[in-house]
Amino acid sequence: MSATIIIWSVSIAQILLALAMVAATLRLIKGPRAQDRVLALDTFYVNAMLMMLTFGIRTGGELYFEAALIIAVLGFVGTVALAKFLMRGEVIE
Amino acid sequence: MIAPGDLPLWAAIIVGALTIGGAAFTLVGSFGLWRLRSFYDRVHTPTLGTSLGTVLIIVASMICFTVLESRVILQELLIFVFVSVTTPVTLMLLARAALYRDRAEGNASVPPADPQPILKAREAEPDA
Amino acid sequence: MRRLFPFPLLTLGLLGMWLLLNQTVALGHILLGGAVATGAGLAMAALKPQKPKIGKPLAVLRLLGIVATDVIRSNFAVAGIAIQGKRRKQTSGFMTVPIDMQNRYGLAILSIIMTATPGTVWLNFDAGSGRLLIHVLDLKDEQAWIDIIKNRYERLLMEIFQ
Numbered sequence: 001m002s003a004t005i006i007i008w009s010v011s012i013a014q015i016l017l018a019l020a021m022v023a024a025t026l027r028l029i030k031g032p033r034a035q036d037r038v039l040a041l042d043t044f045y046v047n048a049m050l051m052m053l054t055f056g057i058r059t060g061g062e063l064y065f066e067a068a069l070i071i072a073v074l075g076f077v078g079t080v081a082l083a084k085f086l087m088r089g090e091v092i093e
Numbered sequence: 094m095i096a097p098g099d100l101p102l103w104a105a106i107i108v109g110a111l112t113i114g115g116a117a118f119t120l121v122g123s124f125g126l127w128r129l130r131s132f133y134d135r136v137h138t139p140t141l142g143t144s145l146g147t148v149l150i151i152v153a154s155m156i157c158f159t160v161l162e163s164r165v166i167l168q169e170l171l172i173f174v175f176v177s178v179t180t181p182v183t184l185m186l187l188a189r190a191a192l193y194r195d196r197a198e199g200n201a202s203v204p205p206a207d208p209q210p211i212l213k214a215r216e217a218e219p220d221a
Numbered sequence: 222m223r224r225l226f227p228f229p230l231l232t233l234g235l236l237g238m239w240l241l242l243n244q245t246v247a248l249g250h251i252l253l254g255g256a257v258a259t260g261a262g263l264a265m266a267a268l269k270p271q272k273p274k275i276g277k278p279l280a281v282l283r284l285l286g287i288v289a290t291d292v293i294r295s296n297f298a299v300a301g302i303a304i305q306g307k308r309r310k311q312t313s314g315f316m317t318v319p320i321d322m323q324n325r326y327g328l329a330i331l332s333i334i335m336t337a338t339p340g341t342v343w344l345n346f347d348a349g350s351g352r353l354l355i356h357v358l359d360l361k362d363e364q365a366w367i368d369i370i371k372n373r374y375e376r377l378l379m380e381i382f383q
Binding site: 043080 | 099100101102104105106108109110112113115116117119120122123124126127132135136139142143146147150151153154157158161168169171172175176179180182183186187189190191193194
């Protein structure tokens with residue numbers, strides 16, 4: 001019984017998260033400006049991190065947690081670098 | 094190997110509800126990113142995913158693993174701390190970059206830069 | 222004691238993070254993590270940052286409670302706006318808030334609180350004039366937002382970081 005509940009609810013959550021990633025991708029493609037695309041990429045990273053956590057709940061695997069942590073860290077660093085680039089046109093001054 | 098099917102019924106219901114709730118908030122946030130009009134409106138909505146969306150899914154994960162392994166698992170708290178500290182930094186940097194770009198292009202819909210820093214610099218010069 | 226642990230909160234936080242990542246409270250890990258955390262505290266002291274003075278733990282708890290309730294409430298408010306999308310009349314806009322707080326750590330915490338709360342984004346703070354520029358998604362009443370920022374957050378933060 002509880003296996004059915006977990007599989008179904010996590011599947012629904014993963015569909016919702018996949019739709020969220022689609023919305024972020026649409027904004028990433030459409031733009032219209034560079035800052036919109038960077039914001040969409042950052043949102044995409046967060047959605048992917050949450051997706052990893054739901055995979056962890058689904059399978060009971062602990063490794064997904066570490067993957068989620070790494071995605072969070074890389075997403076932060078990437079977005080900061082891109083925002084810095086937008087501000088001045090170069091990453092390292 | 095442990096499997097989530099071994100969860101007691103009450104825990105399965107709580108974990109499932111929290112996961113769906115968190116995913117729904119994240120979806121609404123990303124949906125707003127797609128639907129809202131201007132960049133400055135859109136910058137608000139991803140915080141749905143990083144605040145309540147992340148918190149609900151993390152709590153679900155903590156309950157799931159704590160019950161499964163019969164010991165307190167709190168490592169997910171690290172993700173919560175990290176996300177809640179870094180998201181404001183990225184959003185602030187992005188919004189400021191957008192403001193800078195709009196001002197540089199002379200876009201009239203954004204407020205002009207404060208004149209104070211330039212005046213201050215001029216006043217400071219004689220002392221230097 | 223003070224010389225070995227110049228930033229006790231930072232050292233404790235790092236030790237906690239070490240134990241969480243390793244998922245253990247074994248003595249060996251406490252010693253190893255403690256050594257790393259102490260080293261990091263000493264390295265931080267070499268940078269000579271201005272030392273924060275955190276007083277009134279009760280005020281810290283009250284601030285945490287206020288922020289948690291505000292985040293949850295504005296999550297629902299912003300979710301409503303996001304679902305309505307383009308059909309909704311545009312009410313967003315920029316506004317400036319006068320800020321009296323001088324303490325850098327207080328300002329940093331205020332910026333994190335405001336940006337982490339859906340609906341407000343911190344844009345620019347001018348330390349000379351104390352004017353803070355923010356963007357608000359639901360800007361119907363400017364005075365209400367100023368009241369929220371000044372009375373709910375700034376006063377408590379000024380109590381915490383005198």
